[in-house]
Amino acid sequence: MAESTAFIEAAESALGSAGILTGEDVRARKASWLKDDPCQALAILRPASTEEVAEAVRLCASHGRSLIPVGGNTGLVEGTLAGPDDVLLSLERMNRVESIDEAGGTITVQSGVPLQRVQEMAIEAGLAFPLDLGARGSATVGGTISTNAGGNAVIRYGMMREQVLGLEAVMADGTVVSSMNRMLKNNAGYDLKQLFIGTEGTLGIVTRAVLRLRADMPSRNTALLAVDDYATIPKLLRELDAGLGGTLTAFEVLWQDFYDTVVTNTERHSPPLPDGHPFYVLVEARGSDQQADASRFEELLGRCLESALIVDAAIAQGSPQRDALWAIRDDIDNLVDDLSPAMAFDVSLPIADADRYTRRVHERLTEKFGEDYRGTTFGHLGDSNIHFMLTIGTTEHDRQADAMRVVYEELEPYGGSISAEHGIGIEKRAFLGVSRSEAEVALMHRLKAALDPDGLLNPGKVI
Amino acid sequence: MAESTAFIEAAESALGSAGILTGEDVRARKASWLKDDPCQALAILRPASTEEVAEAVRLCASHGRSLIPVGGNTGLVEGTLAGPDDVLLSLERMNRVESIDEAGGTITVQSGVPLQRVQEMAIEAGLAFPLDLGARGSATVGGTISTNAGGNAVIRYGMMREQVLGLEAVMADGTVVSSMNRMLKNNAGYDLKQLFIGTEGTLGIVTRAVLRLRADMPSRNTALLAVDDYATIPKLLRELDAGLGGTLTAFEVLWQDFYDTVVTNTERHSPPLPDGHPFYVLVEARGSDQQADASRFEELLGRCLESALIVDAAIAQGSPQRDALWAIRDDIDNLVDDLSPAMAFDVSLPIADADRYTRRVHERLTEKFGEDYRGTTFGHLGDSNIHFMLTIGTTEHDRQADAMRVVYEELEPYGGSISAEHGIGIEKRAFLGVSRSEAEVALMHRLKAALDPDGLLNPGKVI
Numbered sequence: 001m002a003e004s005t006a007f008i009e010a011a012e013s014a015l016g017s018a019g020i021l022t023g024e025d026v027r028a029r030k031a032s033w034l035k036d037d038p039c040q041a042l043a044i045l046r047p048a049s050t051e052e053v054a055e056a057v058r059l060c061a062s063h064g065r066s067l068i069p070v071g072g073n074t075g076l077v078e079g080t081l082a083g084p085d086d087v088l089l090s091l092e093r094m095n096r097v098e099s100i101d102e103a104g105g106t107i108t109v110q111s112g113v114p115l116q117r118v119q120e121m122a123i124e125a126g127l128a129f130p131l132d133l134g135a136r137g138s139a140t141v142g143g144t145i146s147t148n149a150g151g152n153a154v155i156r157y158g159m160m161r162e163q164v165l166g167l168e169a170v171m172a173d174g175t176v177v178s179s180m181n182r183m184l185k186n187n188a189g190y191d192l193k194q195l196f197i198g199t200e201g202t203l204g205i206v207t208r209a210v211l212r213l214r215a216d217m218p219s220r221n222t223a224l225l226a227v228d229d230y231a232t233i234p235k236l237l238r239e240l241d242a243g244l245g246g247t248l249t250a251f252e253v254l255w256q257d258f259y260d261t262v263v264t265n266t267e268r269h270s271p272p273l274p275d276g277h278p279f280y281v282l283v284e285a286r287g288s289d290q291q292a293d294a295s296r297f298e299e300l301l302g303r304c305l306e307s308a309l310i311v312d313a314a315i316a317q318g319s320p321q322r323d324a325l326w327a328i329r330d331d332i333d334n335l336v337d338d339l340s341p342a343m344a345f346d347v348s349l350p351i352a353d354a355d356r357y358t359r360r361v362h363e364r365l366t367e368k369f370g371e372d373y374r375g376t377t378f379g380h381l382g383d384s385n386i387h388f389m390l391t392i393g394t395t396e397h398d399r400q401a402d403a404m405r406v407v408y409e410e411l412e413p414y415g416g417s418i419s420a421e422h423g424i425g426i427e428k429r430a431f432l433g434v435s436r437s438e439a440e441v442a443l444m445h446r447l448k449a450a451l452d453p454d455g456l457l458n459p460g461k462v463i
Numbered sequence: 464m465a466e467s468t469a470f471i472e473a474a475e476s477a478l479g480s481a482g483i484l485t486g487e488d489v490r491a492r493k494a495s496w497l498k499d500d501p502c503q504a505l506a507i508l509r510p511a512s513t514e515e516v517a518e519a520v521r522l523c524a525s526h527g528r529s530l531i532p533v534g535g536n537t538g539l540v541e542g543t544l545a546g547p548d549d550v551l552l553s554l555e556r557m558n559r560v561e562s563i564d565e566a567g568g569t570i571t572v573q574s575g576v577p578l579q580r581v582q583e584m585a586i587e588a589g590l591a592f593p594l595d596l597g598a599r600g601s602a603t604v605g606g607t608i609s610t611n612a613g614g615n616a617v618i619r620y621g622m623m624r625e626q627v628l629g630l631e632a633v634m635a636d637g638t639v640v641s642s643m644n645r646m647l648k649n650n651a652g653y654d655l656k657q658l659f660i661g662t663e664g665t666l667g668i669v670t671r672a673v674l675r676l677r678a679d680m681p682s683r684n685t686a687l688l689a690v691d692d693y694a695t696i697p698k699l700l701r702e703l704d705a706g707l708g709g710t711l712t713a714f715e716v717l718w719q720d721f722y723d724t725v726v727t728n729t730e731r732h733s734p735p736l737p738d739g740h741p742f743y744v745l746v747e748a749r750g751s752d753q754q755a756d757a758s759r760f761e762e763l764l765g766r767c768l769e770s771a772l773i774v775d776a777a778i779a780q781g782s783p784q785r786d787a788l789w790a791i792r793d794d795i796d797n798l799v800d801d802l803s804p805a806m807a808f809d810v811s812l813p814i815a816d817a818d819r820y821t822r823r824v825h826e827r828l829t830e831k832f833g834e835d836y837r838g839t840t841f842g843h844l845g846d847s848n849i850h851f852m853l854t855i856g857t858t859e860h861d862r863q864a865d866a867m868r869v870v871y872e873e874l875e876p877y878g879g880s881i882s883a884e885h886g887i888g889i890e891k892r893a894f895l896g897v898s899r900s901e902a903e904v905a906l907m908h909r910l911k912a913a914l915d916p917d918g919l920l921n922p923g924k925v926i
């Protein structure tokens with residue numbers, strides 16, 4: 001306890017009183033997005049500059065304390081969960097947009113800036129930041145980099161990794177590595193930023209970043225399509241991707257169980273298409289010429305109907321209809337209530353295998369949990385990502401672990417991934433071996449040992 | 464000498480007689496693309512499988528011999544140059560396309576497959592592999608991954624890094640790390656493939672890869688535009704990128720000195736536009752509907768003329784005219800002859816600064832070398848990449864080093880890169896400090912020490 005007090009005093013003296021929260025101020029925060037329990041951490045450090053982050057890291061090192069970098073705290077894999085001896089490091093005071101280069105199409109920000117602010121600043125500058133996800137208001141640039149966030153537009157624009165041109169990070173020994181590259185092309189030696197993207201704060205703390213902005217694509221054409229045979233879905237994806245000239249931005253598949261749960265069995269949405277189809281596909285194209293793009297979109301969907309790639313289509317006429325289609329896909333909060341106590345999954349596998357895999361998971365969970373099991377399937381299938389939202393009627397740890405085992409084990413024959421876009425954190429660590437070989441995990445440990453030999457940064461997460 | 468003989472015997476016994484070249488067979492190959500001298504290596508190992516690559520690496524390790532992985536030998540930075548004690552490792556016998564997944568849009572290949580074969584196989588499958596560069600016939604998948612190759616379509620599709628979904632590599636201790644991911648989204652732990660992309664064979668030898676294929680974009684609209692004021696070039700790029708709905712694929716800028724040297728002062732090309740403009744911009748959009756895309760392209764260029772973003776335009780009518788425009792941009796072999804003895808450069812910096820930088824380099828080289836200096840400037844400016852082709856009238860080492868110093872030093876104020884897309888190799892190693900801080904270089908050494916502690920793989924390259 002005396003050691004804790006000494007640490008807190010030293011941190012206060014290094015970072016000032018605004019630079020550290022303890023006691024009730026910590027307890028007032030949630031432990032994680034998934035848990036309503038209060039945060040347990042000993043302290044939350046709130047450095048105001050890269051130099052203060054480095055100082056906080058050196059302070060923790062000298063006190064033999066590990067630390068957990070935290071962003072918007074809306075991650076889904078307990079990647080920032082803290083125990084009572086843990087120290088959290090939040091970059092919430094480092095929330096400055098430093099500059100926008102309109103000519104070069106870049107924005108330079110501190111890590112604590114929320115994603116939505118980047119999007120808004122980009123639009124103000126006549127450009128766009130295309131990475132988007134539900135937690136846009138809370139998720140920070142640092143968090144989305146550390147977890148290599150995905151979302152709805154990955155099929156066209158890639159993950160967060162592809163949006164990061166440069167970054168600055170503080171390493172476990174307090175060294176600041178600044179790689180604030182602003183160019184699309186830079187092959188001057190190893191691309192060091194990759195070490196800090198998607199490594200969940202275990203190899204360094206991202207303090208600043210240069211992000212790539214894109215041309216704004218104001219025209220949007222959106223439709224919900226009905227498909228009766230899964231085998232046509234990959235063909236439909238190829239047909240739309242080719243026929244829309246590269247403007248296909250979203251390709252979301254809703255299995256019938258999802259459509260029934262969210263649309264047919266509730267009054268929440270006016271059904272855009274009849275129920276009873278095995279698959280519904282939400283597609284969106286974004287371009288620059290609403291009228292011309294709409295004709296092309298409608299003609300192409302017409303051809304897809306003729307060639308029986310799809311059996312029905314509801315094309316959004318105007319933005320209220322478009323918003324209504326997206327509201328079905330995004331009705332996750334209600335879905336969580338419908339399937340309480342709910343379990344959420346985020347996996348990926350080659351698109352051709354996704355339905356076979358899904359059926360097998362459904363069969364095995366039904367065998368194991370009987371009527372306690374109810375599941376829904378949906379996801380960004382265009383980029384191979386499936387989400388399950390399901391219930392087995394209990395929150396009991398062992399039963400939930402059994403369900404997880406089914407979902408993850410069945411990925412193995414397809415070379416699938418236990419984490420498409422949410423990361424590993426604590427939650428999936430035990431299953432890492434499903435998607436990664438021993439040699440891969442050994443190499444991860446080797447990297448960790450090389451960059452953080454004392455295990456100071458986010459210990460126990462990922463590996 | 465006895466040790467060399469023992470090594471060669473051991474290699475023959477491990478890899479078979481087809482698995483090793485020595486003596487005249489080695490000398491029959493060029494030392495590098497830039498040098499007509501014969502290859503000096505002690506031996507060229509030619510393993511036929513990943514297991515044989517691992518065996519070759521272990522063999523070299525046990526004999527205390529370093530090795531240099533080599534692809535198509537068309538790199539431009541002496542990244543695979545070998546001395547008389549060096550052992551080259553070529554994957555030329557590992558040239559099998561293993562599979563194409565049309566539904567998932569992936570191709571799985573061994574590293575020795577040439578880039579052009581990947582492009583051709585993709586087209587046969589109704590898809591496309593968008594990364595393209597002049598050396599497509601010789602450059603291999605392994606080489607383009609190891610150097611993170613770029614080319615003409617990076618503005619839309621990214622570098623080779625963005626095309627690689629998964630890979631397999633042999634590490635310095637002979638371990639095979641297989642990360643043959645086939646999904647667009649996979650956040651299951653550290654993204655290990657990044658260690659082997661763009662690290663020029665210094666951290667591992669890439670043996671196989673899964674590459675992302677895209678929808679084919681058969682419609683092509685191409686134009687050469689004249690611009691009188693550099694300040695409008697970044698605006699033109701933004702205007703075209705936005706106005707073409709995301710189909711802008713190439714944005715190549717030719718400075719007047721390039722246009723004069725290649726077009727005006729020769730009979731090689733029929734001039735598509737009058738001479739005398741300070742800048743010529745070659746733009747190409749690729750989509751799926753030739754007729755609709757052409758109207759949009761022409762209308763947009765008409766608006767650019769009206770708003771004075773451009774002062775003249777030659778729009779290619781049909782593919783012979785398109786090829787003629789590209790032939791100007793690609794007339795590099797003749798340019799090398801015109802500027803003999805030529806020096807080639809590959810740098811990047813923020814687009815807004817590119818002309819100021821170029822003028823300064825031109826001034827300083829003129830001051831230093833007087834009339835012996837003649838230079839041309841061109842490049843994939845849409846992705847911030849400038850190439851210089853110049854002569855200072857001599858191949859004398861110290862004079863050339865002086866010229867290099869000017870070109871690279873002047874990048875510093877802009878945070879530019881001494882290598883946009885060709886890598887560092889031996890040629891640029893002395894200048895790495897221009898583009899990378901001490902902390903960055905130290906981190907590169909730390910990675911190298913962690914993954915290849917004995918310096919077995921491509922020693923002396925990059926860092």
